Amino acid sequence: MKTTFGEYIRLLRNQNELTLTQLAAKLNLDSANLSKIENGKRDFDEKRLPKLAKIFKLNLTELRNEYVTDQIGKHIYETNCSKQLLRVAEEKAEYRRKLNKTLQTQ
Amino acid sequence: MKTTFGEYIRLLRNQNELTLTQLAAKLNLDSANLSKIENGKRDFDEKRLPKLAKIFKLNLTELRNEYVTDQIGKHIYETNCSKQLLRVAEEKAEYRRKLNKTLQTQ
DNA sequence: ATAAGACTTGTCAATTTTTGACAAAGTTAA
DNA sequence: TTAACTTTGTCAAAAATTGACAAGTCTTAT
Numbered sequence: 001m002k003t004t005f006g007e008y009i010r011l012l013r014n015q016n017e018l019t020l021t022q023l024a025a026k027l028n029l030d031s032a033n034l035s036k037i038e039n040g041k042r043d044f045d046e047k048r049l050p051k052l053a054k055i056f057k058l059n060l061t062e063l064r065n066e067y068v069t070d071q072i073g074k075h076i077y078e079t080n081c082s083k084q085l086l087r088v089a090e091e092k093a094e095y096r097r098k099l100n101k102t103l104q105t106q
Numbered sequence: 107m108k109t110t111f112g113e114y115i116r117l118l119r120n121q122n123e124l125t126l127t128q129l130a131a132k133l134n135l136d137s138a139n140l141s142k143i144e145n146g147k148r149d150f151d152e153k154r155l156p157k158l159a160k161i162f163k164l165n166l167t168e169l170r171n172e173y174v175t176d177q178i179g180k181h182i183y184e185t186n187c188s189k190q191l192l193r194v195a196e197e198k199a200e201y202r203r204k205l206n207k208t209l210q211t212q
Numbered sequence: 213a214t215a216a217g218a219c220t221t222g223t224c225a226a227t228t229t230t231t232g233a234c235a236a237a238g239t240t241a242a
Numbered sequence: 243t244t245a246a247c248t249t250t251g252t253c254a255a256a257a258a259t260t261g262a263c264a265a266g267t268c269t270t271a272t
Contacts, residue, residue: 002198089176141221
């Protein structure tokens, strides 16, 4: 998926021929806010992922992966993080994993 | 730098033989909160990067890179984002950059 | 033993950010 | 034109982050 999460929702919504109002109702939110989400002016609230998966019969884990990669991609974009720096960030994530492991055993 | 940003601050502080109280004062914050930052229990507020750079005579851009990679690394860690998914995230960042470019020209 | 200094932890109010809701406006098609 | 759909602006409510203070531990010097 090479789009934003908002665009992905819009795609799903159109494929299923739902209006903003209809999908928003299913998601328990305002159609105005769903519009903003689809247009990238607001974030989709992670709490609603299970509901979204259910509505479109998607695998929740895969949907969450779409969500996570969107969020991190946004973070990379907003901080202007180069590929080189991203490798450093990945090493730091690795470091945190190790830190956590040693904490577990203690 | 393969440590957390908090650990990095602690390193700088120790190298310069400052106490938490002394450094906290220079940064205009409470020593208790600086302690939490060094121990990874709170985030360092980005607004203070210029002050931090000045105190330790560091290049602000490089310091900001340390900060950004720490933040993204934390994000990767907390979302359990695999290397494979991270590549997807990077593609999505790239997509956002292109989106932004086309918006600029319009 | 205890006093002093350095550090840590818990709590809570203040600030900041995010979210939900509503109104109003713009867009498109019949 | 109307009617349905979508977008935008605004603002209060909710959530998350931060600052500040108190009380605690730990170490070291006297």
